[in-house]
Amino acid sequence: MARRAEPVGAAVGIGAAAVVAALILGALLAVFLRAEAGAGLGPADWAAVRFTVLQAALSAGVSVTLAVPVARALARRRFPGRRWLIALMGAPFILPVIVAVLGLLTVFGRGGWVSHLLGWAGLPPLQIYGLHGVVLAHVFFNLPLAVRLILQGWQEIPAERFRLAAQLGAGPREVRRLLEYPMLARVAPGALAVIFAICLTSFAVALTLGGGPKATTVELAIYQAFRFDFDLGRAAMLSVIQIVLTCAAALVAVRAARRDSPGGGLDRPIRRWDATGRGARVWDTGLIGLAALFLLLPLAAVVLRGAAGVVDLPGVVWLAALISVLVAAISTGLLLVLALPMAAAVAVGRRAGMEIAGLLGLAASPLVIGTGLFIVINPVADPFALALPVTALVNAVMALPFALRILVPRAVQVVERYGRLGASLDLRGWNFARIVLLPRMRAQIGFAAGLGAALSMGDLGVIALFADPEHATLPLQIYRLMGSYRMEAAAGAALLLLALSMGAFWALDRGGRWHAEA
Structure with missing residues (x-):
């Protein structure tokens, strides 16, 4: 499609890809x-x-x-x-x-x-x-x-x-x-x-x-x-x-x-x-x-063993669950902010750069990126004070390749089907995205968001590098309970984490498909 007929601009997507590339390559x-x-x-x-x-x-x-x-x-x-x-x-x-x-x-x-x-x-x-x-x-x-x-x-x-x-x-x-x-x-x-x-x-x-x-x-x-x-x-x-x-x-x-x-x-x-x-x-x-x-x-086994321990969970587990939900929510928001404009840019023909940026998340492990971010942040700020934002950011980048695989095919289909009609009606940029593109991608957006939230909720990676005893996510808290041989509490916390992860995936995926157009 010619550039003058593009229903959505690629600049925001190119900028998002540049941010992802700078983050990973810089680390x-x-x-x-x-x-x-x-x-x-x-x-x-x-x-x-x-x-x-x-x-x-x-x-x-x-x-x-x-x-x-x-x-x-x-x-x-x-x-x-x-x-x-x-x-x-x-x-x-x-x-x-x-x-x-x-x-x-x-x-x-x-x-x-x-x-x-x-x-x-x-x-x-x-x-x-x-x-x-x-x-x-x-x-x-x-x-x-x-x-x-x-x-x-x-x-x-x-x-x-x-x-x-x-x-x-x-x-x-x-x-x-x-x-x-x-x-x-x-x-x-x-x-x-x-x-x-x-x-x-x-x-x-x-x-x-x-x-x-x-x-x-x-x-x-x-x-x-x-x-x-x-x-x-x-x-x-x-x-x-x-x-x-x-x-x-x-x-x-x-x-x-x-x-x-x-x-x-x-x-x-x-x-x-x-x-x-x-x-x-x-x-x-x-x-x-x-x-x-x-x-x-x-x-x-998790369900049967955790059912007995979930009723007597210590307060630190509930605090860790709250932190995990907060990190997952931030990570999911960042994921969509990055993935949606990148998918739109692919839909209007900017495929090569977006795919390379999307695949960078698979080229390095979260711990490698976390180590690099610590080296970058350490001279100017306390990395441990930024543990939760850094964890959310890295989780979003790690989930980005999967989100793009979900979003891109539908974005391409919508732009091919409605792009010229939108241009003839002078629907471009944010108006086209708001009225045409995003409503027809709600199912895919919900699926990508649910997947990103579930992956972030259960991640035990970067948080293990940066976390302090007072700010642990639920997976890290479960590991600590297992290390102290409090297996009943660990089983209850594991059941809680399973319910939160699967619940987040189901709710976001279901929410995306509710009233979504085929």
């Missing part, structure tokens, strides 16, 4: 400059690097290996509640990490449900702390993601190919060799690389389940160098290593995601004649049931 530059003054890394730091790569590789490998048969079972079966089960696969993404960890401890911990069953059988209890605990938590979070990615690959195989295989008399072995294995060769490496990149930036999981110096990730080492040793040079050098690892993994993920299309079809429902046997049905049902149990048991 990273401060880290790089400070790293030059570092005295070097010790054996413990290099051990953290090795452990980070090891746990990420194991977590990604186990997640994808388990996801393949579960995705195959979901692709082959139709049953009541299937759509809801697949939708449930997205719940761990917005589930607060500390809540999930507490649920996993209740189920798989030394005093958990599984250990009690093993005790009745005369077997020793499970040991969840250490490498295996970190991998278990990462599999809980990333197995649903891997299933969704690989299931999409199965659904992309045209139904006509399965029909042709049945007409030619191909059995299950031939279907696997000719149709399924080639698809997995295209899809699985990308899923593996994406999950590996996600697990590289593990902080809260390693903080709660690491179990000691032998199970320390780079993110956790940055936190320890910053919080306990106040060695900014060492924290900066570890941040540089973290950036290199994350960027390398992201590059591999992007390259692995470039795959050839399996070809087009007539969009007919897929029927699997190779999976009609009784044995195949029992196998698929068992796999789907086990996967659902693995996802639902920790959530049920």
Whole structure:
């Protein structure tokens, strides 16, 4: 669309993208400059690097290996509640990490449900702390993601190919060799690389389940160098290593995601004649049931255990809940202030710069950005006094890539459909946005706001660097309760956090869809 016919200006969006780029690149530059003054890394730091790569590789490998048969079972079966089960696969993404960890401890911990069953059988209890605990938590979070990615690959195989295989008399072995294995060769490496990149930036999981110096990730080492040793040079050098690892993994993920299309079809429902046997049905049902149990048991544990502790929560928990709601509200507001003009700028053709700025939030971890902001703020102000605003700002930037993925397609659609009509009626700028664009994006705005609020509510990242004992968010307060072995109070606080996170997501998403135009 020609610039003179643009219904909304791109200047505000370009300015928002420039602010995001300046924030992230400025923090990273401060880290790089400070790293030059570092005295070097010790054996413990290099051990953290090795452990980070090891746990990420194991977590990604186990997640994808388990996801393949579960995705195959979901692709082959139709049953009541299937759509809801697949939708449930997205719940761990917005589930607060500390809540999930507490649920996993209740189920798989030394005093958990599984250990009690093993005790009745005369077997020793499970040991969840250490490498295996970190991998278990990462599999809980990333197995649903891997299933969704690989299931999409199965659904992309045209139904006509399965029909042709049945007409030619191909059995299950031939279907696997000719149709399924080639698809997995295209899809699985990308899923593996994406999950590996996600697990590289593990902080809260390693903080709660690491179990000691032998199970320390780079993110956790940055936190320890910053919080306990106040060695900014060492924290900066570890941040540089973290950036290199994350960027390398992201590059591999992007390259692995470039795959050839399996070809087009007539969009007919897929029927699997190779999976009609009784044995195949029992196998698929068992796999789907086990996967659902693995996802639902920790959530049920949080609800059941937290119900007893929520009535006697100490006052500090309620104060932390209030702080978390305040931080989430500020973060959500900042997110929309940045994301909406950037989405509008993309809709009128300023795509490249907006996408680069949006992806910067995935290039560096929150702790790396937090370290850089501390280095920048420290000479002119007390960073600990600005803990809550900095946390809200970083949470907004971290959620920005996801918000743009939600907002941009709808913004482009609205501008393409109504842009010329608005220009002919002299509706431009804020008037077009107020009368045409924003009302037709209410559903997407609500979804993005709900996602941003839930992610901010459950974040245990930058606040762990800056917080003081009097100003803790709810995730940090839960971690402190767990550290002091007040597990009943921690369980009640976790249930409260779960309710606040899911409630914020539901309320904002529902509010956006209420009376929203299709």
